[in-house]
Amino acid sequence: MRETLRIATRKSPLAMWQAEFVKAELEKAYPELKVELLPMTTKGDKILNVPLAKIGGKGLFTKELEDRMMDGDADIAVHSMKDVPMELPEGFALGAILERHSPTDAFVSNKYAAFEELPQGAILGTSSLRRKAQLMAIRPDLDVRDLRGNVGTRLGKLDAGEYDAIVLATSGLQRLELDERIRHEIAPEVCLPAVTQGTLGIEYFAKDEDVKEIISVLNHEPTEIRTIAERAMNHRLEGGCQVPIGVFAELLDGDRIRIRGLVASLDGSTVIQDQVEGAQSDAHALGTQLGEMLLDQGAKEILQEVYASDLHKG
Template sequence: MLKIATRKSPLALWQAEFVKSKLEDIYPDLKVELVKMTTQGDQILNSPLSKIGGKSLFIKELEVGIMEGRADIAVHSMKDVPYELPQGFEIGAILERENPFDAFVSNDFNSIQDLPIGAKLGSCSLRRIVQVKAIRPDLEILDLRGNVNTRLKKLDDGEYDAIILACSGLTRLGFDNRIKQDLSPDDSLPAVGQGALGIEIKANDHEISSLIKPLIHQKTQNEVNAERALNATLQGGCSVAIGAFATSEGSKLTLSGMVGNVDSGEIIRVQETGETSKPIDLGIRAAKKLLSLGARELLNEK
């Protein structure tokens, strides 16, 4: 029996069920059970994550469940996983990435460029907000919290003219038809790890590590590791605007990174290339390039 800790939101359950089905395909005799939990991040819906403690609010209870033996693994969207895990935990596998880009969603307009002056756009992500403001400084940006279904309902109820969500979440929940525009990385560089699923396990749990090893998608793992190394070097969380997106072809790994400040609107971007076999080195190098261009001052501005 393998027990997967998961949040109760529709997307989290889809992700856990996806991993469950993958493991059952590989190991027909393995019984896999979902252990559904509610996290602080699911409970506090009236404040942006940047103001209430960041993305760790979505995974802490799941980690407690693993440590107490109520679950063996937890499935996360890698964009929700802080750059530094608590002692005693590690990411045992990163699966093949879904569409990594941001999605423009609207019932009345086909692109962000089509929105009328002063239109209301929903997003709580500082990364998305600063990049959207660079494209359309005239828009009114309003807070948007809740799971994917809740956010879509708020749009449908007329609270916003458009909202920005992750393409991957919409696709996984069968809402492909709601995506009016994939925002290019030139317009909106994705969040670190966006579109990729990760499996968190106890550190040095060799039995579980061996069990989930067939799920590893090495190309995605290299790319996400580069992005996470950039974020770790910058010490970035939900309270700062950081984006990173890596692509690889053969032995070449290319990493784009950005740091922005919502108040000033300033954005710093870099792109570095390196070896697929050394993703951490590339991430650190790109972060140091951002720092040399003034990223720390930008991140520290209030």
């Protein structure tokens, strides 16, 4: 086995935590292995004043890491799975899906203890069309504004009084030991999470069997099954980087799986949701089936409107 493994990672605090976490887990599994981090700043980290959808979507966060791997500088890249496009570039593969951390969205506010307590017209910040659509479906009176930047930047804008509350991924706050900022976790029944939210994945060169064998020790099969189901639904919907799509797969007793899915219009005025249940071994087929069900109920028209909107025009 090789002596050194190099991880390409973004420099943001959250990305660095993810890479450090994988480094520690690999070194725990292989005490003789030396794991090195190669931090870098991607285009997605640099352009913070434009919605992600306009500058190429979340693939921005993965492409430059893949370039480092292609150049031979790195062996693997650690990604938040919700940033990973449905189709990986030719020659790349996911070698491990790590155990899922909290998949929920977190309500963060210095003034209010819960989303339900926000007064009429309150200013709510989020970078996610999915969160915006679902929360506006419940509270169309809210003033929902775009919020970009890393976790620290977003919290800084809240603390400066630019927003009455913001919504962030629970897992991101917990990983950065900012649990005290979470006023409450928004239940999936209120706001379905993003595809694979809270899950980390490791990308590698598909032809590198040595690397595949090393990282496979970190694969968590129950999370992998949920990931397959959620990504299959999103793939059938042709869901891109920034779309109001929510999905949540749960493993049930008796090797069963339940998948809940949702597609919403940008303003939350139309919400289409459904669910399927079946054998865990059929996770991919069930996810695809759920996508079909949502399309049959009008999701296609909603998504066409989203892609035609200004948010998706360069």
